[in-house]
Amino acid sequence: MKNRFEKMTTLENVLKFFHDGMTLMFGGFGGVGSPPTIINGILEKGIKNLTLIGNDTGFPHIGIGQLVSQERAAKVIASHIGSNPFAGQMMHEGRLEVEFSPQGILAERIRAGGVGLPGVLSDIGIDNEIVKKGKNIIQLNGKEYLVETALTAEVSIVYAKKADEYGNLIYDKSARNTNPLVAMAGNITIAEAEEIVPLGSLDPEEIVTPGVFVDYVIPSKGVNWKWAWE
Secondary structure: OOOOOHHOOHHHHHHHHHHOOEEEEEOEOOOOOHHHHHHHHHHHHHOOEEEOOOOOOOEEEEEHHHHHOOOOOOEEEEEOOOOOOOHHHHHHOOOOEEEOOOHHHHHHHHHHHHHOOOEEEEEEOOOOHHHOOOOOOEOOEEEEEEEEEOEEEEEEEEEEEEEOOOOOOEOOOHHHOOOOHHHHOOOEEEEEEEEEEEOOOOOOOOOOOOOHHHOOOEOOOOOOOOHOOO
């Protein structure tokens, strides 16, 4: 387990974990709650052929939507793509594979991945050809259910209002969205924080994501964290 100073790092140091063809899970809802500094770093590094897992494809020029609109994604697993017209266009042209999952089920699949379950059962969408495409159906107590497989990723990226040196995280209102679940489901979880505070500064009752789930913390662009090394 990393000590607190091993977790504190920079964008340059975490970019080594991103590569072509990887599976990347992200927090955010329509761009709110997605880590802008990390996403910009991925764009600048030129990473492509990504499999993106998250609530939606954002907007064309906001958050994760930039990766989609710049054609860095090969596949998306999301609840909807309607706010990003580039995603819909590329899907219809066969340039982007899209797996749709109802929003609550998507969140549950991510949670299942985070806690080590292989999947969950649900009857939501069982009468919808798009939702049930390629999924196993089982019977339990005389009723049919879809097997919704758990979701994990090579790297999860999340965005926090505050983080301490150990990676305990607090989110800002609706920016909390899927971030706590996403933080649990990555083989490596990288948190970007608007503010980094000394260990012990956060009220334990306020902490949403415990630092045990977070491997690295980087500051958002413009955040001063010099004190952490003093």
